[in-house]
Amino acid sequence: MNKKINTDFFLKVSTGKNLYNLDSNNFKCYLLNESTGSIITNTNPFSEVVGDVDNITATLTSDVEGVLKINLDDINGLLDGNVIQIDSSFYYIKEVNGNEITLLSPCDLHAASSTVTLVGNTGIYKVLNNIDTVGDYTAFISNAEINMQNHSCSLSVIEFAESDLTDQLTNLNDEIVRSSFI
Numbered sequence: 001m002n003k004k005i006n007t008d009f010f011l012k013v014s015t016g017k018n019l020y021n022l023d024s025n026n027f028k029c030y031l032l033n034e035s036t037g038s039i040i041t042n043t044n045p046f047s048e049v050v051g052d053v054d055n056i057t058a059t060l061t062s063d064v065e066g067v068l069k070i071n072l073d074d075i076n077g078l079l080d081g082n083v084i085q086i087d088s089s090f091y092y093i094k095e096v097n098g099n100e101i102t103l104l105s106p107c108d109l110h111a112a113s114s115t116v117t118l119v120g121n122t123g124i125y126k127v128l129n130n131i132d133t134v135g136d137y138t139a140f141i142s143n144a145e146i147n148m149q150n151h152s153c154s155l156s157v158i159e160f161a162e163s164d165l166t167d168q169l170t171n172l173n174d175e176i177v178r179s180s181f182i
Contacts, residue, residue: 020121
């Protein structure tokens, strides 16, 4: 019989695409217990990992359409991996070089006066999971809306009593102290 435990943890998945503000109800997560074959269906909602915004804005220096590289009047703190909004469109910044940014996907038509605003979106989504039995698991995450088919990862849940850890650290510390005086 497997040892019962109770541990919470987050699983994260990146869409790998220029996708933000997705409907979290379209993500599905399942945990397969490798030893028993039982499947745990996660009913917790996914949420997008959102970073700090800090009111960073800039302005386009020329009209743009269908290009990956755009120039701004001032980078103003924008970094690789940020997500920006221009008019009503969102873009992932692949690279910042001087006042030029390279986008992950070509941009729509935007006028030179358009404001570029940093938004907190990342395109990375997370879900809270709970495992109540020691063992090896495979987690599967999918999202039919964006044609994401079962991204998987393996994890092992082991029992480790805090008192055992304290004893091991005390013994290790004793060994270090003893060896430093030899």
